[in-house]
Amino acid sequence: MAYDFNKIATSYDRLNHIMTAGMDRLWRRRAAKEALKTARRKTASATNALTHSRTNAFALDVACGTGDMAIELLKRGCAVTGVDLSEEMLAIARRKTASAGFQLSTFNFQLANAEALPFDDASFDAVTSAFGIRNFVHLDKGLAEMARVLKSGGRMVILEMSTPDSALVRPFYNLYTRRIIPWLGSRIAGNREAYTYLPNSIERFPKGEAMLQKLEAVGLRAEQHKFFFGVCRMYVCEKNELMC
DSSP, X not given: OOOOGGGGHHHXXXXXXXXXXXXXXXXXXXXXXXXXXXXXXXXXXXXXXXXXXXXXXXXXXXXXXXXXXXXXXXXXXXXEEEEESOHHHHHHHHHHHHHTTOOGGGEEEEEOOGGGOXXXXXXXXXXXXXXXXXXXXXXXXXXXXXXXXXXXXEEEEEEEEOOOSOTTTHHHHHHIIIIIHHHHIIIIISOHHHHHHHHHHHHHSOOTHHHHHHHHHTTEEEEEEEEGGGTEEEEEEEEOGGGO
């Protein structure tokens, strides 16, 4: 069973930025740019000239948390729907996105299960998830749902924490995740349990080739990009038209 993120919603953003030394912001920007490449290309082709930065795309952010990934997508001109199982996280996402000055008509955050998305087939030009899918109870089912609602030729981009491949880096990673992160969780969030769950969930989650195989099994052409020795991985996928 996944952890109840309502318990750490108010400290979630602060701890994310501290734990990654702010690199999570850079990773989300890269993911948003990758997710909208196809949508931007289609818009440019339709108009023969891309005269402004808006893509007119519709994106879905799954396990959206407090909305940071959704905001990166909104900055690039698309409309965004975010879904999550934590109402506390969603409440923060709504407030944060509204206070950032985006029009209310361009974003929507709603309570929904990623393993049973309440949307029609091929509803979105892009689908993203940043640091959330390792909490799915049934990963294969969640990935299949994300692929189902993605349009033919659309992109799905997943950011997820991972364990480093290098045997030289791994001892330092283990010290940080097993000792320092739980301590930070206790001091800042007042919740050591949640930040003990975090490294355990990362270690259990499939990475690299194993994850690519799962993505290909749901009809996606996928590739991975490693950040910071593979501690974070970005999976960039396109929907295979033959599977639509």
